[in-house]
Amino acid sequence: MNRLNPRIRLLWIVRSLITAAVLAGIAFGVGRVIDPAWLPAWAPAVIFVAFGGLGVTLAVLRYRVWRYEVREDSLYLERGVFTRVRTVVPFVRIQHVDTSRSPTERFVGLASTVVYTAGSRGADVSVPGLTPDDADDLRERLKRLAIRSEGEDAV
Numbered sequence: 001m002n003r004l005n006p007r008i009r010l011l012w013i014v015r016s017l018i019t020a021a022v023l024a025g026i027a028f029g030v031g032r033v034i035d036p037a038w039l040p041a042w043a044p045a046v047i048f049v050a051f052g053g054l055g056v057t058l059a060v061l062r063y064r065v066w067r068y069e070v071r072e073d074s075l076y077l078e079r080g081v082f083t084r085v086r087t088v089v090p091f092v093r094i095q096h097v098d099t100s101r102s103p104t105e106r107f108v109g110l111a112s113t114v115v116y117t118a119g120s121r122g123a124d125v126s127v128p129g130l131t132p133d134d135a136d137d138l139r140e141r142l143k144r145l146a147i148r149s150e151g152e153d154a155v
Helices: 007-033 043-065 103-108 132-148
Strands: 067-070 074-079 085-090 094-100 111-117 124-130
Touching (some): 007 103, 007 124, 043 074, 067 132, 094 132, 111 132, 124 132
Antiparallel strands (some): 067 074, 074 085, 094 111
């Protein structure tokens, strides 16, 4: 099983700290503008520490369980902290494959490979935390395997 690039932890941690800072800022703004008696002055700091700590913990745990593997006839993904999700994408179901790089992914030198499958809306899976070269290689490999399996029946 393949692991994600360790830099994805940094990206997930920074995203969670930004979310914690926004929530703490909202609490600070409410405390300054409305000044409710039930909101103590130290509440923004507690909110930042609580949500930031939870986000960092979840990012580390998420990295530990995220795995993917290109098998003989499918792409296998395993992920999830609270709910373990195992996804098998047969090559015959793949419609197209993209490589994407969000601004934050570009900042840390990472990319994602997105696999779109036949099915209902939202029928896609993403493999985050890859180097740009690894994401391109995975995209090309999945494309070749999907083309080769076109003559087979879906699982």
